[in-house]
Amino acid sequence: MKSCKSSSADSGSESDSKCKPGPESGMKSGSERMESVARRRLAANARERRRMQGLNTAFDRLRKVVPQWGQDKKLSKYETLQMALSYIMALTRILAEAERYSSEREWINLQYDHFHQDNYHTYLGQRSPTESSHYPQKLFAYQHENYQIVN
């Protein structure tokens, strides 16, 4: 789909002869064709804008469900994807453990041990700003590695 428009990225030198209709060429005048091309381009731009806006609302929805401890700044798109990945892996692991430990009490005790031994008390109590910003990374670091091994 080469257009006749000269673009900043691509000066369509090879298409010049095709794009300039001579006096003998088709039904539509040159200006009509230019108008049609311009109209289609504008429509495509609008569609693309709408598509990207849809993508961004999806990112916003994802940001809302992904943990953001101690983050006053909104996560970037890349960070959102990384955090979502780690979050999913963490939840998956918790579910797998829940299945492995038949009795509910046994599983609850396990979770208690996991969180309370190192991080959990620190997290719930008074934390320094640096600690709080590193907490999610600490919690999810293992899952991320796990994912990379699988894929």
Added chain:
DNA sequence: TAGGCCATCTGGTCCT
């Protein structure tokens, strides 16, 4: 001021 992030435009490719 450099670097990061983002929105938009654009042309190419694939699919219906």
Added chain:
DNA sequence: AGGACCAGATGGCCTA
């Protein structure tokens, strides 16, 4: 043919 998707280019805004 037209729409969806994608990636590159570009310019604006913000922050360290």
